[in-house]
Amino acid sequence: MHRFEYHAPTSLDEAVALLKEHGDGTKLLAGGTDLLVHMKEGGLHPPRVVSLHAVAGLDGISFDKSEGLSIGSAVSMGDIEANDTIRQRYTALAEGAGIVGSVQTRSMATIGGNIANAAPSADTAPPLAVFDAIAQIIGSGGAREVPVIDLFEGPGSTVLAGDEVLTGFTLPTPPANTGSVYQRHTPRKIMDIAAVSVGVRLSLDGGNIGEARICLGAVAATIIRATEAEDALAGQTPSTELFAKVAELARAASSPISDVRGSAEFRHHLVGVMTKRCLDVALERAQEN
Ligand SMILES: Cc1cc2nc3c(=O)[nH]c(=O)nc-3n(C[C@H](O)[C@H](O)[C@H](O)COP(=O)(O)OP(=O)(O)OC[C@H]3O[C@@H](n4cnc5c(N)ncnc54)[C@H](O)[C@@H]3O)c2cc1C
Numbered sequence: 679m680h681r682f683e684y685h686a687p688t689s690l691d692e693a694v695a696l697l698k699e700h701g702d703g704t705k706l707l708a709g710g711t712d713l714l715v716h717m718k719e720g721g722l723h724p725p726r727v728v729s730l731h732a733v734a735g736l737d738g739i740s741f742d743k744s745e746g747l748s749i750g751s752a753v754s755m756g757d758i759e760a761n762d763t764i765r766q767r768y769t770a771l772a773e774g775a776g777i778v779g780s781v782q783t784r785s786m787a788t789i790g791g792n793i794a795n796a797a798p799s800a801d802t803a804p805p806l807a808v809f810d811a812i813a814q815i816i817g818s819g820g821a822r823e824v825p826v827i828d829l830f831e832g833p834g835s836t837v838l839a840g841d842e843v844l845t846g847f848t849l850p851t852p853p854a855n856t857g858s859v860y861q862r863h864t865p866r867k868i869m870d871i872a873a874v875s876v877g878v879r880l881s882l883d884g885g886n887i888g889e890a891r892i893c894l895g896a897v898a899a900t901i902i903r904a905t906e907a908e909d910a911l912a913g914q915t916p917s918t919e920l921f922a923k924v925a926e927l928a929r930a931a932s933s934p935i936s937d938v939r940g941s942a943e944f945r946h947h948l949v950g951v952m953t954k955r956c957l958d959v960a961l962e963r964a965q966e967n
Pocket of ligand 1: 705706707708709710711712713714715730751752777778779780783786787788789790791792793794795799800802838842843844845869870871942
């Protein structure tokens with residue numbers, strides 16, 4: 679690894695000031711499970727690293743029925759996976775966090791790092807998007823909020839400016855009778871990243887589908903919402919035929935590439951199969967809730 683300057687600010691103001699002072703080459707460090715791998719093996723040589731470890735206030739999870747869920751950017755995947763409220767009310771997010779790497783990875787990896795890293799395969803991104811999560815951001819120009827679905831510009835690229843820090847995420851409280859699920863396909867069973875991933879949330883309204891969200895990962899340059907498929911669900915009575923049609927619409931929304939994890943054709947096909955599966959699971963969970 680190349681030499682670099684290391685800073686350990688104890689406040690957000692200090693972290694932002696360091697980013698502003700030193701410019702674009704400076705990298706934030708959270709759990710380090712992406713950054714340090716890139717620095718050791720990926721040819722990334724930042725002159726400066728600003729650690730968020732000593733910055734207070736980034737590691738909380740709180741829930742209030744009227745305010746929804748609040749998760750600090752430094753919360754680990756392990757803590758998300760284990761949180762009872764998230765497991766019950768935001769099941770897809772617990773599933774996304776619980777699938778990341780190994781136990782060791784999940785104890786270090788943070789949700790903020792997963793999102794800021796902006797891999798189209800990031801396992802917490804579709805779950806956050808199906809719950810209409812809003813990212814909280816702070817920079818030298820002040821605080822701002824961006825819907826998670828609008829954060830990504832392409833692989834490895836977000837709308838965050840060089841002096842901005844992701845501080846957390848807020849997720850509205852889902853309506854009653856909501857079910858959600860996140861599934862991914864990987865060529866290897868564990869310790870691999872998604873070739874295709876699907877997040878689904880269904881909220882029932884008197885037996886019909888009220889609100890629906892479908893978010894696809896790893897099949898385009900960023901995560902994508904399959905909005906035509908969502909619209910086809912709204913107000914409808916759930917049925918096998920409806921879900922088959924919706925799965926086809928989701929498939930049509932994807933534009934995967936061929937790579938080591940599978941051909942474009944295979945991944946395209948998988949989007950349909952997995953969307954159908956996820957709709958079935960989300961419906962079952964919505965009916966139980
Ligand atoms: C063995 C292994 C297995 C893995 N498996 C998976 C997997 O199954 N699924 C998956 O999605 N990922 C996986 N990953 C990738 C990684 O673990 C996750 O993306 C993780 O959530 C990154 O979080 P971190 O805290 O470690 O980020 P870091 O490595 O600290 O940072 C990642 C990037 O985000 C930036 N950053 C971090 N925090 C902030 C912030 N608050 N504001 C702005 N920018 C920030 C950093 O500057 C850096 O560019 C794996 C990694 C390893 C090493």
